[in-house]
Amino acid sequence: MYTKSKTKQGITVVSNALSFYQSVTLGIWVKTGSRFEQPHQRGMAHFIEHMLFKGTQKREGRHIALALEQYGANxxxxTSREETCFYIQTPHSALEPSLEVLADMLTASRFAGEDIQSEREVILEEIAAVEDTPDEYVVDLFQEHLFPDQSLGHPILGSRESVSEHTAEGLMDFWRQHYTADKMVVAAAGxxxxxxxxxxxxxxxxxxRPHGAAGAPEGAAMARGGRFEHNxxxxxxxxxxxxxxxxxTDEQRFALQALHVYLGAGMSSRLFQLMREENAMVYSVYSFPEFLSDTGLFSIYLGTDGxxxxxxxxxxxxELECLVRRGIDRDTLERVKRQMRGRLMLSLESTYNRMVRLAKHQIFFDKPYEPEEIYRRIGEIALPEIEEAARAYFNFEEWIVTKLQ
Structure with a gap:
């Protein structure tokens, strides 16, 4: 069972009590991310996430780690496009002191100049690491082409140029505007x-602060039908x-999740069997949907010889053209739904997964859903829904294709 309440400051608190666990995972979610950044703020949401670990008015950075790890806590x-989350997995007996440390980080961080400079170097190394990891870097490039000239298409980490220019004043302004009670959800499971x-x-x-001056995120404007190559x-x-x-929040997401499982989730998926096992055309192939507050993405990654x-x-x-023309048969859909229900059940073994699910439901739907409700909705996915989603989104000529070699 889930329980929900709101503090006098306006923070939403949701929990899933599980008495058979000895631990609890608690997350403090702030409804801000890279999508809320102005052009001169690229990478600020992620930079602030780093800075909150560097020390507060009463704790040095190393003392933050010590205060939590002494209990065995992690x-x-x-930082994502629409949320920033700070979470801890801790023995249940240490939840109170752990929450105090997290609250101190989120409300009383110092943003000292020397800490900003040292963390700037860390983030620049992080950007370099992504650029040296092609299966990650190509996703950033793809999203830049899919959502051109807007915050939704910019890398969460920011660019070398933007990160190099951020100041203590700018970071603190963003922090004050966004780290407010009305934008916080505290979720706990265990x-x-x-x-x-x-x-x-x-x-x-x-x-x-009960609320800040932060506005709504920039709307999404999608590009269609582009082919891009990066050397x-x-x-x-x-x-x-x-x-x-x-x-x-769209009901069509269930059909898209089913298509994801069918096409690119695991070794039994259609694309893995077709492209790797039968034709030896790729080393790696998988799909990954992502759903946001007012839009979403359905992406496929291929790793192959140049x-x-x-x-x-x-x-x-x-294969996508065939899917649009013919859809999938009833037996295949039933197998996919069994797989979806099984994945859901396995995810519930983790208090972290339960915490994330709880927070996401609160953020998107303003209420938590019981797993049984999701389980039932998966069972209701019908062939016409699959066919409609495939026709709506799987016209390959309208897809953005980004190649990095």
Missing amino acids: LNAF RVDHRRLHESVERHFEGL SGFSQAHICCGTAVCSA GKSGKALDLLKS
Whole structure:
């Protein structure tokens, strides 16, 4: 069962109490990310995520780690296009002191000049690492082409130029505008008492600003039908192709998730069997959908020998055209739905996955859904839904294709 409440500051608190666990995963989600950045702010959301680990008014950075790791807890964070999350996996007995440390990080960080400069160097190394990892870098390039000249298409890390120019004043302005109670969701799953959690959040975030001056994210404007090549000296061709699709709240997402499982989720998927096992055309092939507040992406990655990239794309195009014309049969759909339900059940073994699911549902739907509701909706996916989604989004001529070699 899920429980939800709101603190006097306006922070939403949601929890999933599981008494058979000895641990709890708690995430503090801030509804901001790279999509909320202005052109001169590229990479700020991610930069701030780093800075909150560097020290507060009462703790040095190393003392943040010590305060949590003394209990055996694991602290981490990530920045996405629409959210930033700080999360901790901890023994349930250490949840209260762990939450106090997280609240201190989010409300009282120092943004000291020497820390900004040292972390700037770390982020520049992170950007270089992505550029040296072609299967990651090509996805960034693909999204730049799919959403050109807008925040949704820019890399979450920012660019070398933008990261080099960020100042303490600029970072703190972004932090003050976005790290406010109305944009925060605290989600916890595991051995947790909701009433105590609510009281702790209310106490430790006592002085948090109720709201800021941050506006809505920039709207999405998708490009269609482009072919782009980038030369970086790699022997293998790395290809990312796809299109914009429906949002996280659209019912059509279930059909797209089913098509993802059918096409590119695992070794039994259609593209893996066709392109790797039967034709030895690729080393790696998989699909990955992503659903956002008002749009989404459906992408396919191919890793192949440079000399085979043209034939690999022809084979992919032919398979997608066949899917649009013929759809899939009933037995295949039932197998896909079994796989989706099984993946859902396995994900629920993890308190981290439960925490993420809880927070995402709250952010997108303003309420948590029970797993049984999702399980039932998967069972209701019908062939006409699959056919409609394939016709709507899988016209390969309208896809963006990005090749990095």
